[in-house]
Amino acid sequence: MGDISAERRRILQSPPPELVAEATANPGGSVAAIDSDLIGDPNGYVPGETVQGFWRVGEDGKLTGEFVENPNYGPPKDNFSKLTDSEHWLDWLGDQPAVAVRDSIAQILDEQVPGAVLEWTKVLDAPRYLTAGRPQPDDESNVIVTRASIALSFALSVTSPGHKREILQGAFSWVAAGLDQPGNRKDRVWLDLRADLDWAETELRNRIYLVGQPPAPGITT
Structure with missing residues (x-):
């Protein structure tokens, strides 16, 4: 990534208009x-790791010259903690729920x-979770x-042959x-780009009963 210190000096000497x-x-802020090399569109979702640091701004709205480095700066990594830290029953996703979800999205x-x-x-x-069952006979x-x-909300980065890196957001749903x-057992997954979690949860109430059901008369699938 080159000489970062030299790059910062250059920026201070001639700050870009943006x-x-x-x-x-942002007077008095930062x-x-x-690092634009690590993301696609900087106006979309920005992973915390792609932030090199923060320029301090004086009360007059001008750069002070102070730069606070981000200790977590580097290539973005997976983060499934909001899934794996849940106390909800996830055995149906296997021994490694995060791996199962990631592999499904990748596929x-x-x-x-x-x-x-x-x-x-x-x-x-x-x-968000929905579970259905029946009482045990005895x-x-x-x-x-x-x-x-x-149903979970996500941000992800994907590359493909002949295309630039894209940062996508949306909702991923899985019904078993x-x-x-x-x-x-029957499974089905959905990847709904630009969908929010509330919408995905509402859809889940219908989707949970679609999987494993025979098609309606006159309809082929």
């Missing part, structure tokens, strides 16, 4: 320095654009889980049916 404008708009992207590579994924909010206080589902019938 930095000057940001400083003017302006983030973003969807590759199916849409062959050769697409998922660089990183971040779960942005606490996921103990109605216990429930046999028959269906499980999850037939959990009480070994060998007859």
Whole structure:
């Protein structure tokens, strides 16, 4: 990435117009320095790791010359903590829920654009869950889980042959049916770009019952 110190001196000697404008708009605050090589559109989602640091701004709206480095600066990494830190039952996703979700997203992207590579994924909010079941015949206080589902909001980076890196946001949903019938489990996933989590949760209430159901008469799938 070159001599960062020399680059900062150059910026201070001749601040780019956009930095000057940001400083003017944030008197007494700070302006983030973003490594554009690590992201696609800097006006979209910006992972914290891509921020090199912050320029301090004086009360007069001008750069003070002080630069505070970001200790976490570097290539963005996966962050599934909002999923894995949940106390919700996730056994239906296997021993490694984060790996299962990441692999599913990567597969969807590759199916849409062959050769697409998922660089990183971040779960942005606490996921939403829906679970269905039936009482055990001999103990109605216990429930046999028959269906499980999850919806989560994400930001991700993807590259593909002949295309620039893209930062995408949206909602990922996964429904599994037939959990009480070994060998007859059915799964389906959705990747809804630009969709928010509330919308995905509402859709999940319908989708959880779509999986594993026979098609309606006269409809082919």
